[in-house]
Structure formats: C-alpha cells, structure tokens
Amino acid sequence: MSQSIAAADAVPPHAEHFDVLIVGAGISGIGGAYHLTRQCPDKRFVIVEAQASFGGTWLTHKYPGIRSDSDLYTFGYRFKPWTSAPIATAAEILTYLAEVIDENQLGRHIRYQHQICSAKWSTSENRWTLDGTRTDTGEQVRFTANFLWMCQGYYRHAQGYTPDWPEMDTFKGQIVHPQSWPEDLDYAGKRVVVIGSGATAATLIPAIAADCSHVTMLQRSPTYFFTGRNANALADELRELEIDETWIHEIVRRKILHDQAVFTARTFSEPEVVKKELLEGVRAYLGPDYDVDTHFTPRYRPWRQRLAFIPNGDLFQSVRAGHASVVTDEIEHFTETGILLKSGTLLEADIIVTATGFNLSVLGDIEFTIDGAPLAFADTVTYRGMMFTGVPNMVWVFGYFRASWTLRADLVADFVCRLLNHLTDKGWQRVVPALRPEDEDMPLLPWIDAEDFNPGYVMRGMHLLPKRGHKLEWQHTQDYWRDRDILPGIDLADGTLVYG
Numbered sequence: 001m002s003q004s005i006a007a008a009d010a011v012p013p014h015a016e017h018f019d020v021l022i023v024g025a026g027i028s029g030i031g032g033a034y035h036l037t038r039q040c041p042d043k044r045f046v047i048v049e050a051q052a053s054f055g056g057t058w059l060t061h062k063y064p065g066i067r068s069d070s071d072l073y074t075f076g077y078r079f080k081p082w083t084s085a086p087i088a089t090a091a092e093i094l095t096y097l098a099e100v101i102d103e104n105q106l107g108r109h110i111r112y113q114h115q116i117c118s119a120k121w122s123t124s125e126n127r128w129t130l131d132g133t134r135t136d137t138g139e140q141v142r143f144t145a146n147f148l149w150m151c152q153g154y155y156r157h158a159q160g161y162t163p164d165w166p167e168m169d170t171f172k173g174q175i176v177h178p179q180s181w182p183e184d185l186d187y188a189g190k191r192v193v194v195i196g197s198g199a200t201a202a203t204l205i206p207a208i209a210a211d212c213s214h215v216t217m218l219q220r221s222p223t224y225f226f227t228g229r230n231a232n233a234l235a236d237e238l239r240e241l242e243i244d245e246t247w248i249h250e251i252v253r254r255k256i257l258h259d260q261a262v263f264t265a266r267t268f269s270e271p272e273v274v275k276k277e278l279l280e281g282v283r284a285y286l287g288p289d290y291d292v293d294t295h296f297t298p299r300y301r302p303w304r305q306r307l308a309f310i311p312n313g314d315l316f317q318s319v320r321a322g323h324a325s326v327v328t329d330e331i332e333h334f335t336e337t338g339i340l341l342k343s344g345t346l347l348e349a350d351i352i353v354t355a356t357g358f359n360l361s362v363l364g365d366i367e368f369t370i371d372g373a374p375l376a377f378a379d380t381v382t383y384r385g386m387m388f389t390g391v392p393n394m395v396w397v398f399g400y401f402r403a404s405w406t407l408r409a410d411l412v413a414d415f416v417c418r419l420l421n422h423l424t425d426k427g428w429q430r431v432v433p434a435l436r437p438e439d440e441d442m443p444l445l446p447w448i449d450a451e452d453f454n455p456g457y458v459m460r461g462m463h464l465l466p467k468r469g470h471k472l473e474w475q476h477t478q479d480y481w482r483d484r485d486i487l488p489g490i491d492l493a494d495g496t497l498v499y500g
C-alpha cells in the first residue's frame, strides 16, 4: 500500500513550460504581461491566478464604498490613459483592467483558479518547477519556467487580519472583516461599530452611515487624512481644450507627481506646518466645536503611515450629519451586546466591523526551495526591493507606501524586460543577486525603517521579510522619484548580479 502511494506521489502531473511565469493577475501581473508583449515579444509567458477573475485587490474587496485612495492618473498604468475622476471605485478599476486585457489580448495567457503552492529552483536545469492546485477541481497542476515574476501583492487574500480581543466569542451580533464582506449583509437600521481608523474604515463608513441606525468609528489612535474634490482641475481644463487623452494622462501624471514630491519633502522639512494644514482641512468640514485634537490629530509625523484621500470630505460629512461618530479609546473586552472600552463606556452594536488590516503574505505563501534547500526570505538581502540574494531568476513587485503602487509596477516591468533581453543577448540562463566583497560587512537592517514608515501589517510581519543594506543597491528605497531616475539606467554588469 505504502508502495503504491509512493508511486502515485512520484508521478508528476503534466508540466507546461514557459519562458516567464507571472504569479497573480492583479494590477502588477496584468501590467507585467502588457510590458512583456511589448518589450519581449518572443517570450512565452503565462499568468497564474488563484482567484476566478482578474483584479487582485479590486476583486477581493467588496465592501460598500470600496475605492482607491490614490489618484488613478498615477495608480493607472503609464501606457493607458485614465479618463475619469481621479479617485475610482473598485468597479471602475476592474473595467480599466478589463480594457487593458482585451486591448492587448492578454486573456489567453491567464490561468484562473490556479493556486501555486510550491516553487522549486534547480540550478542544474536552470528553471523553476511550480506546483499548484486548481481551486475549482482540486486537480494538481505543474508548470516549469525559466523566470518567475512574483506579482502576488503583499497580503493574504483569503483572510484579513483580526486581533484576538478578549471575549470576542461572547458577542451575540455579527463580526465582519471588510476583506470578506458578506454580499447579503443587512446593515439597514443597525448599530454598527467599525474598529479601525485607516482608509478602509474611512471609505466604508460614509458608504453605509446613512442607512444604519448609527455607525461608530472606534479607533485606538487617529490617522491623517487629506480632503478635496474628487476632480483634477488641470485634467478638466485640458479636456475642455480638447487635448488628446494620451497627453492629458502624461501631463496630469507629471503635475501630480511633482506636487506629491513637494508635499512629501515638506512632511520632512516642515512637519508641523503640514500637520496644521491637514488638520485645517478636517476642521473645515467638522466645524469649530468638534474635538479634532482627540479624534483626528495623530501622534506621528504626517506620512509615517499611509495618508488616505477623502474625496469631498465624505467621512467628515457623515460625522457632521450625525450619522457617524468617532470614539478614540481602547477595547477592554467584547460583551454580548457590544464592546466595553477601557474608559468604562459600553459601545452597543448589532454588527462589528473589524477594519483592522491585512495579514502580510510574503511571496504568496508559496514554499520556495533552492536546489532542494528550503528558502527563508528573511535570510536573504533584497536587491533594490525586486530580487533577493541567492534566489535566481526571480523578481517581486512591491510598490510604494507614499506613491501609487503602479508607478513601481511599470518601472519593475521595464527592469525585468531589460534583464530578460540581456540574458538572451548574452546567452545566459541564470541571474542571481549576490553581495560583492565590498558588501560583505554591510550591516543588515529590517526591510523598511520603522522610523520612516510603520504600517501595522509590515510591523507584524517584518521578521518574515528580506533584509536591506544601507547602500541603494540593497534596499527598496520607497522613493519613486529616485527610482524613476535610477532603475532605467541600472548597470546590469556592476557585480551585484551574477550570471550563469
């Protein structure tokens, strides 16, 4: 019996081979595929996606009001103009992505409902073997690929992060995480408590507040928001002048990126002034009597956590209208009817929404081995936030905290295509980052500097992430403006990349 199991295990499922295998059909994977078709037209590639459709983040999240928190002129690709209001709903983003897929015939390259579980690199074969499961049939699938392009994002799509608060199971109402929002959730006339103060809470609350009996945003500490019209005056003016949309896209991107660079620099050079301006924006909506100090004045410097844009101040309008309120306190424990706070107040609720963030997933929860040895990414050093020491023929797309993710997806795609063409031109089959002799003594630091940026999911998962060094080659700078200048001109023969 054990012999027949061993024999069955030993039979590999039929393996399909590709030059490049992209994991994930979200913004990064679809963008990567587009760039491959343009810059490496001879490469055979496949996109492998666990879910039943494309979109990643914008497919997974279905809570009311789901929208981008950055503008689509920069969150859209550089190659496809965005022609609507800057802040977009998930549905609009999915339509945009569908157009990119259709216009470039990318659909035939995507395998949906294929979850990759393991990735094994063999140096003798110079290729990856990827094993996975079809999520619809349970069938085992196997691919081999010369190059692996990891576009799997940064968090576990199957389940959001919910802290383990005392006595949660005593609550008789419903507890919901926005990442798995039940489509039939009936919140009309209900008392809803939303735990969290980030972009998700800020988006969700105005979308449901008018229908609920009341919504309370319960936060341990406040977050910075900036507000304004969901419109771009320059784009509107250029449209009035009947300028071509391709031009509008490029001009408006440049303008936004210029303004963002100035703003980001000011958060370092004059944080108090920026703080005052942000809080004035909030006060303008809430009126002079509202306690902005307690509920909307964070303890950190602006931009140390992601700054969410609140179009038309809709969150603050819900508060002003009395549909929503903010409580800044800590949870003592859950009760049958709600949440008892450390202050002694009991928040009664029918539904509790835990807008408490993500579970970091380093490289799609895939088990990696290199020549049979298990790979712990935390033992590697990152090469410019894209590759890892000792891991051949693999690139990971990790965007920016302070700028739109897609800006980096486009830049990384250019790098991958250039690298693939370089390998082909030189007749090499393998490229792996390696510390040079002059890097050997470099102190190794955590993936990001917590003093610079410290979102909860990264802090919780930092021990799983690769290390960085103090030299630019060995870190993800989180600086789009610097990457824009440096990445296209990287010297592929500077000794940090070893070929074979």
Ligand SMILES: Cc1cc2nc3c(=O)[nH]c(=O)nc-3n(C[C@H](O)[C@H](O)[C@H](O)COP(=O)(O)OP(=O)(O)OC[C@H]3O[C@@H](n4cnc5c(N)ncnc54)[C@H](O)[C@@H]3O)c2cc1C
Pocket (backbone or CB within 6 Å): 023, 024, 025, 026, 027, 028, 029, 048, 049, 050, 051, 055, 056, 057, 058, 061, 067, 068, 069, 070, 071, 075, 114, 115, 116, 117, 151, 152, 153, 154, 155, 157, 200, 363, 364, 365, 366, 397, 399, 403, 404, 405, 406
């Ligand atoms: C609610 C929300 C709003 C956001 N708003 C913005 C914003 O406005 N601006 C911004 O810059 N960023 C925003 N972000 C960050 C956002 O996640 C990224 O900008 C971007 O959508 C990430 O795209 P991606 O393709 O890299 O990854 P994802 O969107 O995470 O897609 C990854 C895909 O890979 C698939 N996958 C993962 N592992 C495997 C596996 N093992 N096998 C097969 N498939 C796998 C997943 O199913 C998923 O479809 C937001 C995030 C959230 C959650």
